Amino acid sequence: MTGTAGEPRWLDDGEMRAWRAYVIASELLRKQLGRELQERHGMALADYEVLVRLSDHDGGRMRMAHLAGEVASSKSRLSHQIARMETAGLVQRVECGDDARGVFAEITEAGRDRLRETAPTHVAGVRAHLIDLLKPTDQTALAEIFERVLDHLGHPER
Amino acid sequence: MTGTAGEPRWLDDGEMRAWRAYVIASELLRKQLGRELQERHGMALADYEVLVRLSDHDGGRMRMAHLAGEVASSKSRLSHQIARMETAGLVQRVECGDDARGVFAEITEAGRDRLRETAPTHVAGVRAHLIDLLKPTDQTALAEIFERVLDHLGHPER
Numbered sequence: 001m002t003g004t005a006g007e008p009r010w011l012d013d014g015e016m017r018a019w020r021a022y023v024i025a026s027e028l029l030r031k032q033l034g035r036e037l038q039e040r041h042g043m044a045l046a047d048y049e050v051l052v053r054l055s056d057h058d059g060g061r062m063r064m065a066h067l068a069g070e071v072a073s074s075k076s077r078l079s080h081q082i083a084r085m086e087t088a089g090l091v092q093r094v095e096c097g098d099d100a101r102g103v104f105a106e107i108t109e110a111g112r113d114r115l116r117e118t119a120p121t122h123v124a125g126v127r128a129h130l131i132d133l134l135k136p137t138d139q140t141a142l143a144e145i146f147e148r149v150l151d152h153l154g155h156p157e158r
Numbered sequence: 159m160t161g162t163a164g165e166p167r168w169l170d171d172g173e174m175r176a177w178r179a180y181v182i183a184s185e186l187l188r189k190q191l192g193r194e195l196q197e198r199h200g201m202a203l204a205d206y207e208v209l210v211r212l213s214d215h216d217g218g219r220m221r222m223a224h225l226a227g228e229v230a231s232s233k234s235r236l237s238h239q240i241a242r243m244e245t246a247g248l249v250q251r252v253e254c255g256d257d258a259r260g261v262f263a264e265i266t267e268a269g270r271d272r273l274r275e276t277a278p279t280h281v282a283g284v285r286a287h288l289i290d291l292l293k294p295t296d297q298t299a300l301a302e303i304f305e306r307v308l309d310h311l312g313h314p315e316r
Contacts, residue, residue, distance in 0.1 A: 008278035015289050018297045021304035022288075024228060026184055028311045070182060120166035130180075131173050133306045141299035143176040146183035148291045153186045 033125045041118045046073065047085055048122060051115045054091065054107040061094065061106035090114055191283045199276045204231065205243055206280060209273045212249065212265040219252065219264035248272055 011019060034045035049071050054060050064082070068075045082105050085091045090111035094104045107115075134142065169177060192203035207229050212218050222240070226233045240263050243249045248269035252262045265273075292300065 008281050009285060010281060011284070011289065014297055014301070018292070018301040018304075019284055019289060021301050021308060025304035025307040025311070027229060028227075029307055032311060069186075071185060123166050123168060126169070126177055127167060129310060130307060131169065131177060133310055134176070134303065138299060138303050139172055139176045141296060142303060143172070143179050145292060145296050145300060146176075146179035149183040149187055149288060150179060152287060152291055153183070153190060 029129055032129055033122065036121055036125045037118060040121050043114070043118055046071065046081060047090070048115070048118060050078075050081065050085065050105070051090065051107055051111050054105060055112060055115055059106070060112070061104045064093075064103050064105055067105055085111075187287055190287055191280065194279055194283045195276060198279050201272070201276055204229065204239060205248070206273075206276060208236075208239065208243065208263070209248065209265055209269050212263060213270060213273055217264070218270070219262045222251075222261050222263055225263055243269075 030045065037043045037045055037048055050067065053067060053070050054062055064078065065075070068078045071078065073081055082091060082093065086093060089108060091105050091107055094106050095102075096104060131139070188203065195201045195203055195206055208225065211225060211228050212220055222236065223233070226236045229236065231239055240249060240251065244251060247266060249263050249265055252264050253260075254262060289297070
């Protein structure tokens with residue numbers, strides 16, 4: 001619980017500096033990566049991220065609810081997004097008759113081709129705008145900080 | 159330029175660990191902060207962020223184009239968002255006759271009240287899910303890493 005009773009503990013200057021840099025830079029980074037994918041491949045970053053998550057899982061499939069937990073969309077927005085991506089032939093929805101926990105999204109062969117085509121642009125952007133800016137100690141710090149956030153927020157895969 | 163000719167330099171294990179932790183934790187963090195604002199105050203995180211940015215600027219106003227550079231929305235989405243927030247009385251659009259560079263968004267008194275009301279929830283979430291998880295050295299590392307990203311991406315305020 002993060003109570004709101006009483007005077008809140010506002011961020012001090014150092015904390016505010018860290019938070020502001022992180023939150024603004026993260027937005028700019030996301031926009032930049034999105035712009036590069038859009039301009040070079042006509043692909044939305046949100047669609048790319050869905051393809052990456054699916055391709056990382058066994059059989060190229062994930063439960064919709066699980067996938068929604070990992071990407072930026074809300075469940076209802078993800079459901080529209082997956083419908084759109086299904087029309088484009090990049091994914092398909094699969095219902096497992098013996099599994100009451102519902103519908104899976106599965107990457108298609110065309111989806112895997114599209115991912116192979118676009119991945120070099122994305123990785124070049126991730127390097128240029130983040131990873132290659134980091135000293136080796138920064139890289140470790142970045143991993144440790146956000147692994148702690150994942151643990152804290154109860155990420156299902158950790 | 160982030161060229162895509164030739165074999166891309168894929169991320170090695172350490173780089174991938176840092177990138178994956180960061181990108182997934184950032185999404186989860188954003189969703190969690192959004193959920194808390196929505197549940198307790200019926201406010202969208204994107205609206206909160208617009209109010210914060212405006213209130214941080216002289217006169218509580220920013221050029222729409224400048225504001226669009228700092229928040230998650232695209233320019234067209236921001237324009238819809240500001241129209242919605244204007245209807246709710248939280249901001250107003252101001253045209254400056256002598257300034258060819260266009261329209262400003264300005265926070266209203268009701269917007270400032272709403273920000274004061276919701277800020278304790280947001281700061282409690284930022285502490286609980288990020289800042290209070292950090293050691294002092296992490297805090298400095300986080301600031302330095304993302305200030306480097308801001309410099310690199312040509313953030314207008316740095």
